[in-house]
Amino acid sequence: MADNAKEAENSETDIEKAKNENNNHFSDEKTKERAPPGINGSLVFLYALFFSVFTVGVINVNRCPLNRLIPIYLILAGILGALAKFLSKFDNKYCFWITVILVLVNLFWHGxxxxxxYKEYQPSYESTDELYCNRTTYLVAFWTLTIEYTLLVFFILLSGCYVLMRKDFFPEKLNK
Structure with missing residues (x-):
């Protein structure tokens, strides 16, 4: 009888151990870090934007005799942006410094x-003119820059609002 009790007790502890192992297995799966769906969607949009800018620049590289740097700007902006975003995912210190360098080069290239x-604003889009620029090439470059500047101002304003709304910004209010 004592042997049966020990066997039953051992089998119960074995069952509990198996349950804990299964629960730990499932809890490990649940704790894996996943990016929220909105983040994944915005990354897809961002990479699509970089690819589109790059593609427009490559297709129209010889269709802007007004200023050959406009399609070249699009090509490099697409490559630098995508590469910097891709490398920023890694936790390696070398990737970090390469990303920093790419962002600095991108800022210079953006300027x-x-x-x-903006110097060539409202170029001729007619290919019969000697100095013209392909309409798609110019407008993609123009609106990409304009939207980037608009977003920059928006984020600066949001950051300012955040700083002003923090309680530690006004130390005299903390004492009251």
């Missing part, structure tokens, strides 16, 4: 692109 694109 140069702004000068080139």
């Amino acid at each position: 140069l692109g702004s000068f080139v694109v």
